[in-house]
Amino acid sequence: MKSNKMTPMQRVLTTLSHNEPDRVPLFLLLTMHGAKELGISIKEYFSKSENVVEGQIRLQKKYNIDLYNPFFYASAEIEAFGGETIFIDDGPPNSGEPLIKDIEKIAYLKPPRIGESKVLQKALSTVNKLNHQAFGKIPVIGTVLSPFSLPVMQLGFDKYIEIMCLRKDLFDQLMLVNEAFCVNWANAQLEAGATAINYFDPVSSSTIVTREQYLETGFRIARRVVSKIKGPVATHMASGDTLKIADLLPQTGVVAVGVSSKENLAQLKSAFKNKLTLLGNLNGIEMRRWTPDQTRSIVKEAIATAAPGGGFILSDNHGEIPFQVPDEVLRVISETVLESGNYPI
Helix, strand or coil: CCCCCCCHHHHHHHHHCCCCCCECCEECCCCCHHHHHHCCCHHHHCCCHHHHHHHHHHHHHHHCCCCECCCCCCCHHHHHCCCCEECCCCCCCEECCCCCCCHHHHHHCCCCCHHHCHHHHHHHHHHHHHHHHHCCCCCEEEEEECCCCCHHHHHCHHHHHHHHHHCHHHHHHHHHHHHHHHHHHHHHHHHHCCCEEEEECHHHCCCCCCHHHHHHCHHHHHHHHHHHCCCCEEEECCCCCCHHHCCCHHHHCCCEEECCCCCCHHHHHHHHCCCCEEEEEECHHHHCCCCHHHHHHHHHHHHHHHCCCCCEEEEECCCCCCCCCCHHHHHHHHHHHHHHCECCC
């Protein structure tokens, strides 16, 4: 058995190179749980970068997590465009009414300036502070929403499908604006100290669009955007399926992919072997009700299936663990990785 002496950064980089580190890296993508650690509401937690920094530091130590996750919430990007965020007591903040009510106004839409957005500046401050805390030993993973997926919040699904299918002129203009913003936002996080960028793109998943539609839209967009981001990029389909486009995703330039619990992990490992590192695929919704024995069994099975040879980071399948998942389950996940995730497997 290899000695467990790697730093989280070394462990993750070794895994991304499709080699075996000392143990399987663990990414518990906890955003809201930091509020529990500090004993404050979710809304108050996200009101200051200092809260998120302290929350991430505590969570990383508590569960032996191999990253800092400075992500606030998806609708922060909508706030930057002038929209609103609605906070609830026990779940992720979400966007309010669609920002664009008249699709013809897309012609006049401009990408927001990063420096003029209070919420994005808070997020950048969080990235910067966590980078200083990490001392190069812990990855700090920034997050952007893909230009192809952001319109679900900008327009609502119905109007987005309408312009995607019937108004190519408006679709192309919206992508032009969103691509410019996405690249600027990703690079701003890298400049602030992020190690890599997580590119959330659920609309590109095979759960939502066909392979043919993806080739014409999300695939082309991702290739353009990823090529302009000045650091490593992982893509995440937020529970969406990926097997039908497994040959295409490596061509976008990403180094890892977040995969769904609905697809067979062994098939995913085979499809992406030595091409993309797998990130997943624990079911965060079911995780709320797992017993300790279930948790150990599920984690051990995932490790045995996908970890040999490297190229696997244990995580949830959605990219954000629900607020209702109890600490006990998270603790058992962490303990099982430490006990059963040591290489060779």
